[in-house]
Amino acid sequence: MRARIAELEAQLKAQAGVKDNAMTVDAAAQLQASRQALLASGASTTTKALSSPSVASTPAAEPALASTTPTATTPTVDKMTPFADADWTWLNGSPRTKDFPLATKYFTPEIRVDTNYNLDLNHPADDTINGSSEIFRAQEVQLEQFGVGGDLLVDHVHARLMTQFGMYSVTTPRNDASVGRGQxxxxxxxxxxxxxxxxxxxxxxxxxxxxxxxxxxxxxxFSYYNFDNWAYQPSFVSSNTPWFFNGVRGQFFITQHLKLEPWFINGWQSYARFNTKPGLGGQIKWTPNNFINVISNNYGYGEDDLNIHGRTRFHTDDSVEVKYYDHPENLISKMAFSLTGDAGCEQGSGVACTGSANHKVLIPATPTSPAVYYTKQSFLGWMAYDRTWFNKDRYALTVGGGRINNPGRYLVLVPAINGATALTGTAYFPENPGQPYHGTDGTITWDFMPRQFITFRSEYGYRHSDVPYWAGRGGSTPPGGSQNSSIGSPGDFTCTNGSASVDSGVGYSSMPGLTYKQEYAANIAAAKAVCAGVPGYTTLWQPDLRRDEQKFTFAIMVKF
Known part of the structure; x- marks a missing residue:
């Protein structure tokens, strides 16, 4: 990194037309900004999101402005800064910005603005889109995120801040049930x-x-920030797994191409612990050469189902990204693909990592323990994307998608029915052990990138599930209800007379002796009987849920 800074210094002197060791004030300021940019970009680890500067430098370690420098033509290669010997801006999940116009010696500001419009062909009446951690409203222009922050780096001490004003400030916390434990x-x-x-x-x-x-x-x-990604709506493997952790991490850069990163965290995308155990995990990142990136993430030990003690979660997430064509002088400038595979399960307190996903297994009673039903609770999924850049990376076409199988639905996002959240759950889409869920999706994405700081994105997406899940024309809000609040408890069934609605007072009940289809049918029948006895509310309201969803997304994304 010091060699690269020295090279920059020589170039700036040559551009400024000065001799010996003299430099103009503007050139000196530009050099300081370049130093900070090198720290921020060269040391970043490109994975699901951009990390903070990973290599800090004390002022004493920086070369003085009046130092002896090589000529501007002297080739220099950074052999120390992690992953700095190649350009990794092509990676999925990594921002493509290479310049930092607002950088100073100690602080590199960052500003992000993400705005989208989604045309949902199901046309939900209440404009609510279910099952996504990126797309939330239909037929409206919505601010996804306005983020302001940056990276501070002084004398080996660093900090990072990024805000999320907009839809993210509401939608991301609603998927965390851990806040229901404690105050x-x-x-x-x-x-x-x-x-x-x-x-x-x-x-x-x-x-x-x-x-x-x-x-x-x-x-x-994929990155939490859509600007960094090849597609706006990622597949299930990404959209249904964590975007953030709250805890402590270490980053050990063993070589310039290998990073080990252990985590001690509160839980699985959670602000708090779900029960009495923290989560443990970590990442391995390896770049054997300048066109391959390998990432392995692993998680375990944590008990991540609210108020269910003894149920432990395990998960492995593994990706490879390959740039297989790179000719910036041609019309087609770059081509790359990514492949991701995930596997996980939960073990204990009525669920098991092995067994049948279609049957409830009765474990007979013993003299020391009662009889209990066990079901398979697991996650298996994959996703693959291929991206082609055109005309010096000003345009790009991405095609991709994936599939998941998640019996127990413990990683399936709770649909926003009558204000339901991950904490409340919903009777209309139960997430009890063993409940089946298979999902398939795909996207075609076209990007126009006239400058490195902006992306105009157009995307077509199709998603399918084997059970009704996506919002249909009838929407997810009961008659007479408000999109900003729920009618009674979001976890209960709702009764209606067609123009107004009321809480039935009954939720979903698990019935171990029945199959999953029989169990759901029995709950619906019981709820209808309750509503028939409520004066003035003789009908059970049900959301309009579909097995398929098609939508077009248009977005403008800015990053400085």
């Missing part, structure tokens, strides 16, 4: 923070960092 309204305390952490750097090996706070999770390859 202090953590979903409100953290809702406007996408990233907020600080830490320290040691000049050992190729760098060691220790950070604490809210940081990106890395699971699922």
């Amino acid at each position: 202090w309204q953590l979903n409100n305390a953290y809702r406007y923070l996408a990233e907020a952490y600080g830490g320290y750097h040691w000049d050992k090996m190729h760098g060691i960092n220790l950070d604490a706070g809210i940081f990106m999770s890395y699971i699922g390859l």
Whole structure:
């Protein structure tokens, strides 16, 4: 990195037309900005989101402005800064910005603006889109995120802040059920923070960092920030796995091409612990050459189902990205693909990692324990994307998609029916052990990128599930209800007379002796009987849920 800074210094002197060791004020300021840019970009780890600067430098370690420098033609290669010997802006999940016009010696600001319009061909009456962690409203222009923050780096100490004003500040916290345990309204305390952490750097090996706070999770390859990604709506493997962690991480850059990153966190995308155990995990990132990126994320130990003690979650997420064509002088300038595979399960308290996903297995009673039903609770999925860049990377076409199988639905997003959240759940889409869910999706994405700081995106997406899940024309809000609040408990069935609705007072009941279809039918029948006995509300309201969804997304995304 010092060699690269020296090269920049020589170039700036040549451009300024000065001799010996003299430099203009403007050139000196530009050099300081370049130093900060190198720290921010060269040390970043490109995974599900951009990390903070991974290599810090003390002022004493920086070369003085009046130093002896090589000629501008002297080739220099950074052999120390992690992953800095190649251009990794082509990666899915990594921003393509290479310049930092607002950078100063100690602080690199970052500004993100993401606005979208979604044309849902199901045309839900209440404009609510279900089952996504990126797309939430139909037929409206919505601000996804306005983020302001940046990276601070002074004397081996670094910090990062990124806000999330807009849809993210509401939709991301609603998928965290851990806030239901204990006090202090953590979903409100953290809702406007996408990233907020600080830490320290040691000049050992190729760098060691220790950070604490809210940081990106890395699971699922895609970035939390849509600007960084090849597609706007990622497949299930990414959209249904964590975007952030709250805890402590270490980053050990063993070589310039290998990083080990352990995590000690509260839980699986959670502001708090779900029960009594923290989550443990980590990432391995390896770049054997300048056109291959390999990432492995692994998680375990945590108990991540609210108020269910003894049920432990395991998960592995593994990706490879390959750039197989790179000729910037041609009309087709680059081509690359990514392949991701995920597998996981939950074990204990009525569920098991093995067995049948279609049957409830009765474990007979013993003298020391009662009889119990066990069902398979697992996650298996994959996604693949191929991207082609055109005309010096000003245009790009991405085609991709994936599939998941998640019996127990423990990673399927709770649809926003009558104001339901991950904490409340919904009787209309139960997530009891063993409940089946298979999903398939695909997208075609076209990007226009006239400058490195902006992307105009157009995307067609199709999603399918084997059970009704996506919002249909009837929508997800009961008659007479407000899109900003629920009628009674969101976890209960709702009764209606066609123009107004009321809470039935009954939720979903697990019936171990029945199959899943029989169980759901029995619950619907019981709810109808209850509603028939409520004066003035003789009908059970049901949301309009479909097995298929098609939509067009148009977005303008800016990053400085």
